[in-house]
Structures are given as C-alpha cells and as structure tokens.
Amino acid sequence: xxxxxxxxxxxxxxxxxxxxxxxxxxxxxxxxxxxxxxxxxxxxxxxxxxxxxxxxxxxxxxxxxxxxxxxxxxxxxxxxxxxxxxxxxxxxxxxxxxxxxxxxxxxxxxxxxxxxxxxxxxxxxxxxxxxxxxxxxxxxxxxxxxxxxxxxxxxxxxxxxxxxxxxxxxxxxxxxxxxxxxxxxxxxxxxxxxxxxxxxxxxxxxxxxxxxxxxxxxxxxxxxxxxxxxxxxxxx
Amino acid sequence: xxxxxxxxxxxxxxxxxxxxxxxxxxxxxxxxxxxxxxxxxxxxxxxxxxxxxxxxxxxxxxxxxxxxxxxxxxxxxxxxxxxxxxxxxxxxxxxxxxxxxxxxxxxxxxxxxxxxxxxxxxxxxxxxxxxxxxxxxxxxxxxxxxxxxxxxxxxxxxxxxxxxxxxxxxxxxxxxxxxxxxxxxxxxxxxxxxxxxxxxxxxxxxxxxxxxxxxxxxxxxxxxxxxxxxxxxxxxxxxxxxxxxxxxxxxxxxxxxxxxxxxxxxxxxxxxxxxxxxxxxxxxxxxxxxxxxxxxxxxxxxxxxxxxxxxxxxxxxxxxxxxxxxxxxxxxxxxxxxxxxxxxx
Numbered sequence: 001x002x003x004x005x006x007x008x009x010x011x012x013x014x015x016x017x018x019x020x021x022x023x024x025x026x027x028x029x030x031x032x033x034x035x036x037x038x039x040x041x042x043x044x045x046x047x048x049x050x051x052x053x054x055x056x057x058x059x060x061x062x063x064x065x066x067x068x069x070x071x072x073x074x075x076x077x078x079x080x081x082x083x084x085x086x087x088x089x090x091x092x093x094x095x096x097x098x099x100x101x102x103x104x105x106x107x108x109x110x111x112x113x114x115x116x117x118x119x120x121x122x123x124x125x126x127x128x129x130x131x132x133x134x135x136x137x138x139x140x141x142x143x144x145x146x147x148x149x150x151x152x153x154x155x156x157x158x159x160x161x162x163x164x165x166x167x168x169x170x171x172x173x174x175x176x177x178x179x180x181x182x183x184x185x186x187x188x189x190x191x192x193x194x195x196x197x198x199x200x201x202x203x204x205x206x207x208x209x210x211x212x213x214x215x216x217x218x219x220x221x222x223x224x225x226x227x228x229x230x231x232x233x234x235x236x
Numbered sequence: 237x238x239x240x241x242x243x244x245x246x247x248x249x250x251x252x253x254x255x256x257x258x259x260x261x262x263x264x265x266x267x268x269x270x271x272x273x274x275x276x277x278x279x280x281x282x283x284x285x286x287x288x289x290x291x292x293x294x295x296x297x298x299x300x301x302x303x304x305x306x307x308x309x310x311x312x313x314x315x316x317x318x319x320x321x322x323x324x325x326x327x328x329x330x331x332x333x334x335x336x337x338x339x340x341x342x343x344x345x346x347x348x349x350x351x352x353x354x355x356x357x358x359x360x361x362x363x364x365x366x367x368x369x370x371x372x373x374x375x376x377x378x379x380x381x382x383x384x385x386x387x388x389x390x391x392x393x394x395x396x397x398x399x400x401x402x403x404x405x406x407x408x409x410x411x412x413x414x415x416x417x418x419x420x421x422x423x424x425x426x427x428x429x430x431x432x433x434x435x436x437x438x439x440x441x442x443x444x445x446x447x448x449x450x451x452x453x454x455x456x457x458x459x460x461x462x463x464x465x466x467x468x469x470x471x472x473x474x475x476x477x478x479x480x481x482x483x484x485x486x487x488x489x490x491x492x493x494x495x496x497x498x499x500x501x502x503x504x505x506x507x508x509x510x511x512x513x514x515x516x517x518x519x520x521x522x523x524x525x526x527x528x529x530x531x532x533x534x535x536x537x538x539x540x541x542x543x544x545x546x547x548x549x550x551x552x553x554x555x556x557x558x559x560x561x562x563x564x565x566x567x568x569x570x571x572x573x574x575x576x577x578x579x580x581x
Contacts, residue, residue: 008426008427008428009424009425009426009427009507009532010424010426010427010475010477010480010504010507011424011477011478011479011480011507011508011509011510011532011535012424012507012509012510012532012535012536012538012539013477013478013510013539014475014477014478014507016427016474016475018474021472022472023472047257048257048258048260049260049261050260050261050475050498050499051261052472052473052474052475052499053472053473053474054472054474055474055475056475057260057474057475057476057477059260059477062536062539062540063539063540063543067532067533067536133261133473133499134261134262134263134498135263135473135475135497135498135499135500136263136473136497136498136499136500137263137371137372137497138259138262138263138264138265138372139262139263140263142473178263179371179372181371196372198362198372198373198374198375198379203262203264203362203363203374204262204263204264208262210261
C-alpha cells in the first residue's frame with residue numbers, strides 16, 4: 001500500500017485515486033472504506049464512484065468543483081478515515097452443477113493439476129471467495145482466493161459462445177459468466193441462478209457486491225433443473 | 237401519445253439518452269448517445285429536456301412513418317434525410333404530418349445521426365435510463381436495434397408546438413458541422429502514460445492513426461505504429477473512463493466509448509477530452525485521427541466554453557420564433573386539417 005493515495009488524471013471529468021500497486025484484501029478493504037467515506041461526505045460535483053481492486057475512478061463535474069479542490073477534499077477524507085462501519089460482509093451461496101455438459105473442462109483441469117475431478121470440486125467449493133469488485137460485464141464478480149492446486153491457464157482457442165451461468169477458471173482466477181459471451185476460461189460447472197437478469201427489478205443478483213463473500217455449493221443435475229425451473233417462474 | 241412505425245431499421249438504429257448513472261460499480265456500462273453534442277442539440281431544438289430519449293442512427297439511417305403529426309430535429313452525421321421524398325433540413329425543428337415518411341440514407345459526413353422527436357421516445361426506464369445497451373440486451377426498444385415493423389411511441393400529448401418550428405442552429409453557428417470531419421483529437425495523458433516508453437509516447441502524439449473497421453458503440457480500434465509498453469500491457473484491472481485510450485499487447489490503441497466495459501486490465505495511455513469525444517463518435521472506419529496533448533485545465537476550459545455555448549443556443553432557441561408562418565388546425569365537417577399561413581409582403 002502507498003503511504004498516501006496517488007491521484008492520476010483520467011481526462012477532464014474523472015480522476016483515479018490509487019492506493020497501492022497490488023491485489024490484497026487489506027487495500028481492497030481500504031478502497032471500500034474510502035468509497036463509503038466519500039459518499040457520506042457528499043462532496044458536490046462528484047457524479048459517480050467506481051471502486052476497483054486498488055483504486056477508485058472518481059467521475060466529477062469540473063463545472064461544479066475544481067480538480068484541486070476535489071483532491072484536497074479527498075486527501076482530507078483519506079487522513080480522517082480509520083475504519084468506517086463497513087456493512088457486515090454477507091456470504092452468498094451459489095449452487096453449481098460441476099462437470100458433464102455444464103463443465104466441459106473439468107476433466108482437463110483435473111488432469112492438468114494431477115488431481116481427480118472430485119478433488120477439483122472439493123477444492124473449488126471449499127473456499128469462501130472475497131468479491132473484490134464488479135466489472136467487465138454487468139454482474140461479473142472478480143473473486144479472490146482460488147486454491148493454487150487448481151489454477152489452470154486459459155484455453156488456447158477461446159470459445160465463441162459461453163452460456164450465462166458458466167463457472168470457469170482462468171489462471172489464478174475463478175468466476176461466473178453473468179451473460180452469454182465469447183471467452184477462454186476453463187469451464188468446470190454452471191449455476192442455474194441468473195447473476196444478471198435485465199427483466200428483474202434489480203438486474204444484478206442480490207448479494208453480489210464488493211466486500212461480500214461467495215461460496216459454491218455442489219448440486220446434482222436433477223437439483224440444477226429443479227432450481228432452474230424455479231428461477232424461470234420467479235419462485236427461487 | 238404519438239407513434240412511429242419502422243419501415244427500415246438501417247444499419248444500427250437504437251434508442252439512446254444520457255445513459256445509466258449509478259451502476260458502474262455493478263459492472264453496468266453507461267451506454268447512451270455516443271455523440272453527446274449532437275444528442276443535446278437535437279433535444280434542444282425540439283424543446284425536450286436534456287435527458288429525453290432520441291434515435292441514434294449509424295452509417296445508414298432508418299426509414300420511419302409517422303402515425304401522428306410531430307415536431308422533429310435531425311442532427312449529427314449527414315445522412316441526407318428526406319421527408320416524403322424532399323430534402324429535410326438538419327439542425328432545425330421541422331413539422332412532420334401524420335402519415336409522413338422520414339428517410340435517412342447513407343452517411344455523407346460523420347457516422348452517427350440523431351433524430352429527436354418533441355416529447356421524447358417513450359420506452360420503459362431500465363435502471364434509470366432509456367438507453368439501449370446492446371450486449372446486455374436491455375433498455376431502449378426491447379434491448380435491441382430497430383427493425384422493420386417495430387412500433388415506437390413518443391410522448392407528446394399537447395400536439396404540435398408551432399413555436400418551435402423553423403428554429404435553426406445554422407443561423408447562430410455556421411461552423412456547426414465542422415467537427416464531423418475533424419482529425420485533431422485532443423487528449424489528457426494518463427492514467428497510465430508512465431507504462432509506455434518515451435519513444436512510444438512521442439509516436440502516439442506525432443503520428444497519424446487510421447480508424448479500423450472494428451469500431452462500434454463500445455470502442456474503436458486504431459491502426460498505426462505499434463506502441464511499446466515498458467513492462468507489458470497488463471495492469472491490475474481498474475475503471476475505464478469515457479474516452480480512455482487503452483493499448484493491449486498488440487500495441488494498437490483503442491478508444492473506449494459509451495458501451496465500453498466498466499473495468500479493464502490494459503494500460504491506458506491517455507483520455508480524449510470531453511469536447512473532442514463527439515469528433516471521435518463521428519469518425520468512421522478509414523478516417524484519420526491525430527492526437528495532441530493538452531492539460532486537464534485546458535480541457536476543462538474547453539468544456540466550460542462548450543457549456544456556455546449550449547446555454548447560449550438554449551437562450552436563442554427559447555426566443556419567440558422569427559418565422560412568419562403560422563399554423564392552424566381547422567375542423568371542417570368533423571374532419572381535421574392543418575393549415576399553414578405565411579405573411580407575404
């Protein structure tokens with residue numbers, strides 16, 4: 001972590017407040033603290049915050065606040081925060097059906113790491129993953145904490161279409177595709193939940209928020225179909 | 237409540253407004269009009285509030301039939317718009333009668349055209365905005381671009397506001413459309429300009445780039461000399477501001493636009509200044525761009541000047557129309573007619 005935040009220019013309507021040069025839960029916690037502090041302060045001219053791993057993109061209206069004044073305010077907040085009352089982190093459980101047609105690369109991930117598919121499932125579902133941030137596509141959570149024993153490089157040739165809900169591994173990362181998209185992740189399973197649903201009142205799945213934790217719960221194919229039906233009819 | 241029916245969708249015509257605010261931290265892109273200037277002026281001309289939804293046409297425009305009379309304005313790229321086969325003046329409020337057909341052709345200059353209808357396009361708000369976000373299939377008209385047969389509504393219960401007619405921005409600024417063909421794009425360096433070699437920074441600011449075919453609402457790729465990173469293109473993923481110029485491993489810059497992903501892991505060499513983003517929005521594949529660095533302060537002065545200009549336009553347009561034409565609606569034997577009377581000296 002830097003001794004004090006760095007302020008980087010990001011055009012004439014935004015700036016980056018950067019707290020460190022690495023991915024760590026400590027820096028990320030400070031990011032969430034600061035974001036909360038900035039929001040509470042209600043600085044005029046700030047339009048929207050985008051907190052990420054180790055920095056906050058601060059969108060502001062320069063017609064309402066001078067850049068220098070904004071930075072002065074932000075520095076003040078940085079100095080004054082100790083630890084705000086961050087909301088108690090929640091644990092979000094994501095049912096996932098591993099392997100088979102839902103996880104086409106489970107066998108490969110196992111082979112690559114000299115494990116059995118069962119061992120991969122056990123390691124992957126044992127962890128409580130910290131949600132560092134959301135980004136990339138709507139509802140995509142950047143997770144920390146993948147067991148090194150199951151880290152696997154991306155596919156050499158990305159797939160053209162990966163169904164929404166697919167759970168994959170890419171290097172040291174694991175994550176869920178919220179919408180169908182092309183991609184090169186090693187697919188190990190799929191969740192029947194909709195992480196992103198534009199038809200829903202709140203399109204992002206409840207609880208998928210920076211600072212919360214996520215845990216994968218292995219389910220059978222039968223259970224997968226059961227939950228999927230309930231999701232479709234809005235009962236889940 | 238008026239309605240229009242789409243006879244031809246055009247290359248990519250979507251409903252857009254100012255975009256979604258407040259959901260960046262959920263990974264939801266802003267979307268919204270790519271050329272915020274043409275968008276703003278289109279709404280201004282028909283006396284809409286700044287957030288009213290309009291149609292954004294790309295490359296080749298749509299053909300629309302009006303089921304009710306309306307006042308419209310077309311701004312941005314010149315797609316040689318026609319109303320019932322006659323040339324339609326742009327940057328001007330125009331009356332459209334019931335049954336009239338508005339037809340936009342292929343761009344002559346610029347890339348994106350904006351059609352504002354007095355009252356605004358009426359589509360449901362999704363996360364606070366009417367903007368279409370194509371990749372998420374949400375917002376706008378069913379989350380997609382318009383197709384033949386689609387029927388859109390516009391909010392305008394008051395009938396035609398004749399005081400708007402004939403109001404024309406050309407009168408006030410004859411250089412209005414110069415930006416459509418502009419090549420110079422001013423940027424503020426950063427946030428990761430220090431990730432590039434000194435030679436590459438020089439190259440970036442002193443070479444001509446060409447727009448690649450791969451250009452959409454998310455961003456446009458440029459073709460030019462390869463830029464080199466000091467230690468690889470990857471950074472810890474962070475927020476991507478509007479107009480950010482990111483440079484992946486292949487060394488070719490990409491300018492990030494309205495539908496860009498909220499975060500990304502490539503170093504960003506510079507950010508296009510706000511008042512020059514409309515120039516980028518109107519650049520099409522094959523166009524040349526040259527970058528020039530300015531300070532944040534200079535860029536903000538330009539932004540202030542732009543805000544003043546729009547305020548000035550707004551004042552001028554709010555004045556009573558100098559048009560001597562008067563419009564009446566007359567009912568004869570239960571049938572309604574629009575009558576136009578012009579004073580002749």
